[in-house]
Amino acid sequence: MSKGLAVRRGWVGNLLLACCSVIAVLLVLEVGTRLLGLKPAAGPFDPNVPDADLGMIPRKAHSQKADFAEYQGVLIQQTNNLGFYQREDTPREPKPGVDRVVVLGDSFTAGATNADETFPGVLGQLLNAASPERPTEILNAGAGRYSPYQCYVRLERQLMPLRPRHVIVAEYVGNDFLDMVRQDDRPYLTELPNGSFQPHRPRFVTYHDPSEPPGMLDNSRVLAVFKGFLGPTIQYQFSRIMILRENLSGFGYGTRAILNYIKHVAALDDVGHGLMLQILHQQVWFEHFPETLPLSLRINRHTIEMFRDLCRRNSMRLTYTVIPSKDMIEPERLRPLMAAITKKSPSTTLEKLAAFDERLTGETMRACGELGVEYIDLRAGLRDRRNGAEYYYPKDMHMNPAGNRAVAETLAEALLARKSNAQN
Numbered sequence: 001m002s003k004g005l006a007v008r009r010g011w012v013g014n015l016l017l018a019c020c021s022v023i024a025v026l027l028v029l030e031v032g033t034r035l036l037g038l039k040p041a042a043g044p045f046d047p048n049v050p051d052a053d054l055g056m057i058p059r060k061a062h063s064q065k066a067d068f069a070e071y072q073g074v075l076i077q078q079t080n081n082l083g084f085y086q087r088e089d090t091p092r093e094p095k096p097g098v099d100r101v102v103v104l105g106d107s108f109t110a111g112a113t114n115a116d117e118t119f120p121g122v123l124g125q126l127l128n129a130a131s132p133e134r135p136t137e138i139l140n141a142g143a144g145r146y147s148p149y150q151c152y153v154r155l156e157r158q159l160m161p162l163r164p165r166h167v168i169v170a171e172y173v174g175n176d177f178l179d180m181v182r183q184d185d186r187p188y189l190t191e192l193p194n195g196s197f198q199p200h201r202p203r204f205v206t207y208h209d210p211s212e213p214p215g216m217l218d219n220s221r222v223l224a225v226f227k228g229f230l231g232p233t234i235q236y237q238f239s240r241i242m243i244l245r246e247n248l249s250g251f252g253y254g255t256r257a258i259l260n261y262i263k264h265v266a267a268l269d270d271v272g273h274g275l276m277l278q279i280l281h282q283q284v285w286f287e288h289f290p291e292t293l294p295l296s297l298r299i300n301r302h303t304i305e306m307f308r309d310l311c312r313r314n315s316m317r318l319t320y321t322v323i324p325s326k327d328m329i330e331p332e333r334l335r336p337l338m339a340a341i342t343k344k345s346p347s348t349t350l351e352k353l354a355a356f357d358e359r360l361t362g363e364t365m366r367a368c369g370e371l372g373v374e375y376i377d378l379r380a381g382l383r384d385r386r387n388g389a390e391y392y393y394p395k396d397m398h399m400n401p402a403g404n405r406a407v408a409e410t411l412a413e414a415l416l417a418r419k420s421n422a423q424n
Helices: 003-036 119-130 148-162 221-230 232-251 255-271 273-288 290-313 331-344 350-371 379-386 401-423
Strands: 048-051 055-058 063-066 075-078 099-105 136-142 166-172 188-191 197-200 317-323 374-376
Touching: 055 148, 099 119, 099 148, 119 136, 119 401, 136 148, 148 166, 148 290, 166 290, 188 290, 232 255, 232 290, 255 273, 255 331, 273 290, 273 331, 273 350, 290 317, 290 350, 317 350, 317 401, 331 350, 350 374, 374 401, 379 401
Parallel strands: 099 136, 099 166, 166 317, 317 374
Antiparallel strands: 048 055, 063 075, 188 197
16 A cells, blocks of 8 residues: 555544544534524514515514513514504405505504504594595504515515505605615615616525525524524625625625625714614615615615506505604704714714715605606605604604504695695
């Protein structure tokens, strides 16, 4: 036997021995964790569950007490039999003589309040009080983390059988335009070279794709405990970086630009997590990747057009609106926090943030006008009704019950005025 062959056999033998040793250790750990009853610690409550088409959907028939000190009361996150954020169950068929209205949007529509305090819930109360002879049934189809296109997919695939007569789409200006270009646990659109748009299934990052059978490792207790110890954020961030590299390379952005963006987000998140999550992250994204903003606006316009065409084909009324962010309505209450943000990031100012959100709102209103879609502008109605009232939570940035009521009153006023004009 040659010396080289002997060395190779020895190397292969050592490798096999090492593999067998690793497998034996893992088996011992697997048995040990199960005998000891070790399980990963429960994470924060997630109001959504995985869905193959939508990425995630609200849990159905669920009631969860939320630990939310800013609410200043007992907050119950509640969904009905079909996953709508309301107390009453929804029959599959609308009752005779009842106008069924679906309200679509993200967590600002679902509401960071009790079910009857959300703006869809209050809107139903106001419309029924004004026209008791023709009852209105509001379905609050808001869902946390939803993008406008994701709302469209939900309407098309899940809500059409409920036969709504009217669809209200409520975009949130603070983060929906970033969601237009995100690719993660939600369906999304990409633009082709000819200017058309291609739909895609969700790219499951946080959630497990329910259409795929669980793998062998998914049943491993050791792996589950290890993931729980490290936290899902590490795996999520790695997947996000890979997806960002894949999609931003077409705009000329490389790894350094992505890492600078992540560093910027982390620095500002330490100062104001709620502000970053619900308003500021979007501006930081477009500051680092400005070439993606025109694409976001084109996807927004195309999504409005898809809503319009779907509603026209099914003889449904469509109304669009944009929920303003806190910097647009209560800038004075953001000044202390934004001063700390600006100290950390001089390019990030309250005035710049508000001007950007005003621009995005104006772009959406203009697109609706050009596409012939009914639009209700909430800004003047909210400002006129305020009189010093607080419409947003101090740190979370979602609307409180007073803000939700102001949105509902502004919408109801506009809808009833247009109904009166149509009758005359």
